[in-house]
Amino acid sequence: MNIELITFIIFSSLLIFTSIKVITSSNPVLSAINLVFSFFLSAVLWLLLGAEFLSIILILVYVGAVMVLFLFVVMMLDINIAKKNAAYIKYLPLGIGIFIVFNILIILFFINTFENINYNAISSINIISESNTENLGFVLFTDYILEFEIAGLILLLGILSAIILTYRKNPNNKYQDPARQIDVRKKDRLKVIKGLKE
Amino acid sequence: MIPISYYLILSTIIFTLSIAGIFINRKNILVLLMSLELMFLSVNFNLITLGNYLGDLTGQVFVFFVLTVVAAESAIGLALLIVLFRNKKSIDVDDLSELKG
Numbered sequence: 001m002n003i004e005l006i007t008f009i010i011f012s013s014l015l016i017f018t019s020i021k022v023i024t025s026s027n028p029v030l031s032a033i034n035l036v037f038s039f040f041l042s043a044v045l046w047l048l049l050g051a052e053f054l055s056i057i058l059i060l061v062y063v064g065a066v067m068v069l070f071l072f073v074v075m076m077l078d079i080n081i082a083k084k085n086a087a088y089i090k091y092l093p094l095g096i097g098i099f100i101v102f103n104i105l106i107i108l109f110f111i112n113t114f115e116n117i118n119y120n121a122i123s124s125i126n127i128i129s130e131s132n133t134e135n136l137g138f139v140l141f142t143d144y145i146l147e148f149e150i151a152g153l154i155l156l157l158g159i160l161s162a163i164i165l166t167y168r169k170n171p172n173n174k175y176q177d178p179a180r181q182i183d184v185r186k187k188d189r190l191k192v193i194k195g196l197k198e
Numbered sequence: 199m200i201p202i203s204y205y206l207i208l209s210t211i212i213f214t215l216s217i218a219g220i221f222i223n224r225k226n227i228l229v230l231l232m233s234l235e236l237m238f239l240s241v242n243f244n245l246i247t248l249g250n251y252l253g254d255l256t257g258q259v260f261v262f263f264v265l266t267v268v269a270a271e272s273a274i275g276l277a278l279l280i281v282l283f284r285n286k287k288s289i290d291v292d293d294l295s296e297l298k299g
Contacts, residue, residue: 008200012208019212019236023219028228035232042239049205049250051258054242054265061265066235066272073276074228077283095218102214110206132258139255140262147259151266158270165277 008048015041028074036067053133202251209243212236227282227289231275238268 018038022031039062046055128138140148219233242261249257283289 005200008204015208016211019215022232022236023215023222023229028226031229031232035235038236042243046246049246051246051250054246054258054261057265061269066269069272069276070232073279076280077289079289091221091224095221098221099214099218102217103211106210107207110203110210135255136258139259144259147263151263154270155266158273162273162277166280
């Protein structure tokens with residue numbers, strides 16, 4: 001039992017526990033907070049795997065942006081906290097059955113497949129330094145530059161569609177329309193009244 | 199050195215848990231989206247594990263792209279959810295059946 005294995009066992013069991021809490025808690029806020037915990041725990045496990053940059057990105061981007069977005073939506077929507085209703089009880093055996101069956105199938109597949117793997121088959125292709133971030137940046141900006149730009153376009157698409165979907169114009173708002181302001185002529189505003197002296 | 203199977207089994211367990219979560223939480227699309235996030239997390243686990251054990255950095259690059267796509271996906275999904283709640287005052291999956299037939 002080395003320290004690495006002990007760390008793995010502690011954090012993975014906590015990760016499974018928080019994942020169960022995510023899918024079973026009746027309050028969506030608790031689900032979101034447990035999801036935050038599970039992201040933190042998997043960031044630690046990614047550190048064990050040597051992916052330092054991605055574990056920091058997981059905490060900064062996921063916990064900092066995406067999960068805060070989730071929490072905002074939970075608070076914006078006025079949901080009455082759902083009870084453990086009939087549908088939950090109805091689908092619970094199905095969920096547990098699918099969990100067990102899939103687990104048995106996939107774990108039986110995994111348990112012996114990677115015994116004789118040759119770890120050094122394609123090792124150290126892209127390594128330019130000791131730092132994970134440097135290597136990742138090197139690969140990202142040379143081999144995968146097109147995909148990187150497409151990822152930027154996808155994020156732009158996300159921004160645009162989120163704004164367009166949720167934007168609604170409030171008719172009570174007072175706002176200026178510069179085109180109509182410029183378009184005003186003298187005869188629209190000024191009315192000369194003759195014969196007022198009488 | 200932790201055996202590779204441990205990580206793969208862990209990600210399998212998380213993936214099946216999120217599938218079970220999609221089946222269980224039929225009343226709440228929000229928790230369904232969270233189950234989807236867990237599913238993406240387990241897939242990222244697989245990519246990082248195999249990339250680490252094969253000594254290849256491409257797995258981590260793919261995780262990077264998956265993270266960006268998931269960020270865009272959750273933004274669009276939550277926007278759709280808000281529009282849905284505005285129109286129907288409910289986020290129940292069963293209330294979405296509008297087609298007659």
